[in-house]
Amino acid sequence: MKNILTVENVCKKYGSFTALNNVSIEVPEGSVFGLLGPNGAGKTSLIRIINQITLPDTGTIYLDGEKLQPHHIQNIGYLPEERGLYKSMKVGEQALYLAQLKGMSKAEAKKKLLYWFEKFEITDWWGKKIQELSKGMAQKVQFIVTVLHAPKLLIFDEPFSGFDPINANLIKDEILQLRDEGASIIFSTHRMESVEELCDNIALIDKSNKILDGKLNDIRQHYKTNQYEVGLLCADKEAVFNQINSKFIVENSKSPSFNNDLRLLISLQKGETSSDMIQFLNNKAQITHFTEVIPSVNDIFLKAVANNG
Amino acid sequence: MDKLKLIIKREFLAKVKNKSFIILTILSPLLMVGLFSLIIFLNEKNSEEIRTVAFVDESHELASIFEDSKSTKYIDLTALGLEEARAKTKEFYYGLLYIPKNDSLVNLSKGISFFSEDTPSLNLLSEIENKLEKKIRDLKIEQLHFDIDKIKATETNVDIATENFSGEKSSKIGSLLRMAAGGGFGYLIFMFIIIYGTSVMRSVIEEKTSRIIEVIISSVKPFQLMLGKILGNALAGVLQFIIWAISAGLILTAITYIFGVEAASSGSAMSKMNPEMLQQVQETSANDLQLVLQEIKNLPILIMFFSFIIYFLGGYLIYSSIYAAIGAAVDSETDTQQFMMPVLMPLIIAIYVGFSVIENPHGSIALGFSLFPLTSPIVMLMRIPFGVPWWQIVLSMFLLIITFIAIVWFAAKIYRVGILMYGKKPSYKELYKWLKY
Numbered sequence: 237m238k239n240i241l242t243v244e245n246v247c248k249k250y251g252s253f254t255a256l257n258n259v260s261i262e263v264p265e266g267s268v269f270g271l272l273g274p275n276g277a278g279k280t281s282l283i284r285i286i287n288q289i290t291l292p293d294t295g296t297i298y299l300d301g302e303k304l305q306p307h308h309i310q311n312i313g314y315l316p317e318e319r320g321l322y323k324s325m326k327v328g329e330q331a332l333y334l335a336q337l338k339g340m341s342k343a344e345a346k347k348k349l350l351y352w353f354e355k356f357e358i359t360d361w362w363g364k365k366i367q368e369l370s371k372g373m374a375q376k377v378q379f380i381v382t383v384l385h386a387p388k389l390l391i392f393d394e395p396f397s398g399f400d401p402i403n404a405n406l407i408k409d410e411i412l413q414l415r416d417e418g419a420s421i422i423f424s425t426h427r428m429e430s431v432e433e434l435c436d437n438i439a440l441i442d443k444s445n446k447i448l449d450g451k452l453n454d455i456r457q458h459y460k461t462n463q464y465e466v467g468l469l470c471a472d473k474e475a476v477f478n479q480i481n482s483k484f485i486v487e488n489s490k491s492p493s494f495n496n497d498l499r500l501l502i503s504l505q506k507g508e509t510s511s512d513m514i515q516f517l518n519n520k521a522q523i524t525h526f527t528e529v530i531p532s533v534n535d536i537f538l539k540a541v542a543n544n545g
Numbered sequence: 546m547d548k549l550k551l552i553i554k555r556e557f558l559a560k561v562k563n564k565s566f567i568i569l570t571i572l573s574p575l576l577m578v579g580l581f582s583l584i585i586f587l588n589e590k591n592s593e594e595i596r597t598v599a600f601v602d603e604s605h606e607l608a609s610i611f612e613d614s615k616s617t618k619y620i621d622l623t624a625l626g627l628e629e630a631r632a633k634t635k636e637f638y639y640g641l642l643y644i645p646k647n648d649s650l651v652n653l654s655k656g657i658s659f660f661s662e663d664t665p666s667l668n669l670l671s672e673i674e675n676k677l678e679k680k681i682r683d684l685k686i687e688q689l690h691f692d693i694d695k696i697k698a699t700e701t702n703v704d705i706a707t708e709n710f711s712g713e714k715s716s717k718i719g720s721l722l723r724m725a726a727g728g729g730f731g732y733l734i735f736m737f738i739i740i741y742g743t744s745v746m747r748s749v750i751e752e753k754t755s756r757i758i759e760v761i762i763s764s765v766k767p768f769q770l771m772l773g774k775i776l777g778n779a780l781a782g783v784l785q786f787i788i789w790a791i792s793a794g795l796i797l798t799a800i801t802y803i804f805g806v807e808a809a810s811s812g813s814a815m816s817k818m819n820p821e822m823l824q825q826v827q828e829t830s831a832n833d834l835q836l837v838l839q840e841i842k843n844l845p846i847l848i849m850f851f852s853f854i855i856y857f858l859g860g861y862l863i864y865s866s867i868y869a870a871i872g873a874a875v876d877s878e879t880d881t882q883q884f885m886m887p888v889l890m891p892l893i894i895a896i897y898v899g900f901s902v903i904e905n906p907h908g909s910i911a912l913g914f915s916l917f918p919l920t921s922p923i924v925m926l927m928r929i930p931f932g933v934p935w936w937q938i939v940l941s942m943f944l945l946i947i948t949f950i951a952i953v954w955f956a957a958k959i960y961r962v963g964i965l966m967y968g969k970k971p972s973y974k975e976l977y978k979w980l981k982y
Contacts, residue, residue, distance in 0.1 A: 312763070
């Protein structure tokens with residue numbers, strides 16, 4: 237698949253502090269790419285380099301196959317984590333100004349703004365000043381300004397902060413719709429459940445280094461530990477538990493066991509297969525439930541960062 | 546370029562639409578007019594009030610000098626005696642002048658006193674003192690049998706005419722004019738730099754605290770934003786000064802119109818003078834006017850105009866980019882203190898040096914400060930009306946432009962790093978590190 241963005245061996249130092257150490261990522265076209273990492277890992281540094289706010293010390297960046305150049309600014313839409321608008325400027329004027337800075341003509345910008353304002357049902361905000369709006373309302377305006385010029389690449393840094401669940405959902409749907417319409421999205425967040433919902437690919441940055449990247453599904457497969465959650469229907473739970481415990485490594489599941497329903501987490505050792513286990517369990521009790529435990533992005537994140545020391 | 550235009554336009558409109566700007570622009574000329582009118586009005590009222598001063602002249606020598614003037618009337622109460630005159634004055638008059646009886650002229654000046662309810666006006670007292678001194682002097686001269694008219698004929702008025710070596714005549718009016726022109730231009734630049742430099746700084750801090758900065762610089766270069774901000778604010782400032790200049794002109798016309806009527810009425814008083822005197826008066830005023838016009842023509846107006854533009858641009862750009870860098874380095878206006886002093890210092894020194902330079906425009910201090918680029922926009926402009934050698938102007942401008950480029954470069958570096966730094970109160974060491982990012 238074609239990559240909309242390729243970052244090759246980017247290094248960035250601030251004085252003696254290394255913000256990015258030889259980081260390379262590839263963002264496939266038409267996908268949502270999760271850029272993850274703890275605070276201070278270098279995510280924002282990387283995003284600023286992609287936006288040409290700062291320049292890398294070494295390394296190259298390609299946007300849609302071309303080496304990154306100043307005019308590419310209009311192909312990128314960026315919603316920074318630290319964001320805001322001119323407080324005493326009117327919403328409409330401000331949105332027009334920011335759109336024109338991105339290279340749109342005034343007429344075009346106005347037309348598109350009206351479309352988005354109607355879509356978000358905020359047309360009557362046009363003449364209001366930002367300071368008269370609530371934080372969530374201002375965020376909506378900010379989102380519109382980011383996507384208005386229909387850029388090929390959208391970069392969202394913590395897009396959901398400041399939104400209530402209803403509006404966060406609205407924004408999430410908009411992001412997915414933009415992806416379906418052909419935009420590629422880089423998505424940086426701490427909210428791992430939204431990563432699972434949205435991202436096709438992820439890269440994990442920790443302490444200035446990329447420590448993990450690839451398709452989200454592949455990574456989760458890679459990180460699974462051969463653990464299965466099973467539900468068993470049995471009268472004497474303790475006896476059954478002891479029998480299983482003598483053969484496999486067992487622990488109680490996080491989901492509670494009710495009445496005759498026994499929930500267990502069973503880890504398979506090398507050489508043991510899941511069918512062996514099912515056979516074994518089938519002889520002991522009635523199986524009501526059987527799933528392979530796939531690690532959450534959150535678990536992967538914690539584990540990868542811990543391993544990176 | 547289009548983006549720069551957009552930024553300039555936004556900064557200009559943001560500044561001009563600001564309520565405090567509108568109020569300041571409209572209100573300050575009105576305030577000035579109000580203050581001016583009030584002073585004139587109070588003066589008129591004050592001079593309309595006629596004070597009646599009683600006097601008791603026991604010496605019987607001095608009564609003749611007390612002629613009524615526009616604001617003072619004199620009443621002779623010598624006949625009543627001191628005690629009664631005091632009582633009467635307390636009831637009816639402003640004050641009582643008492644001249645005691647004296648046997649000799651030498652002692653005549655002793656023991657003269659003034660009684661009044663309130664502290665007497667200093668003007669009135671010195672007026673009376675002058676009259677008395679003059680009269681007593683005349684009396685003494687008379688006693689010595691000198692001819693007063695002959696002594697008066699010895700009084701001379703010296704007016705030194707000055708001329709430089711290339712033959713241009715100058716005059717005191719001329720140097721006054723030069724002082725006013727130089728001081729005015731220098732002070733204008735000083736005010737403009739402080740007012741609009743601070744305004745640039747505030748605007749940078751506003752973008753930082755509202756967190757819009759990152760959105761903007763993902764669309765334009767930080768340098769473009771900084772430049773647009775500086776130019777937009779300058780345009781707003783120029784607009785404000787133009788409005789002030791126009792309204793000052795209008796107000797001046799209005800004032801001359803209103804008070805011109807009075808001038809005409811005092812002109813009618815002139816017509817009562819005999820024709821010879823009238824002619825003399827007209828001649829002297831025509832001469833003065835001619836002299837002023839001549840002096841204005843003598844000023845190096847072209848050089849003054851062009852150097853004003855260059856020093857104005859250079860000075861404003863240097864200082865406003867420093868202000869922009871300071872704004873970028875801090876998180877809030879309260880943090881700017883530690884950086885403001887070093888910026889204001891050269892400006893304040895320039896103004897002080899400038900005003901002493903007008904006294905001695907070609908001294909070594911004047912030369913030094915008019916070459917040093919952080920003070921030259923003010924000091925050199927104050928010197929130029931007095932005539933400055935070409936090489937000094939060229940050298941000073943050269944240094945100004947070099948410094949301008951260097952400072953804008955440094956400021957831009959600090960600016961582009963600073964606008965993305967939050968939560969740190971930077972030290973000078975930190976700023977130095979930013980230069981190397």
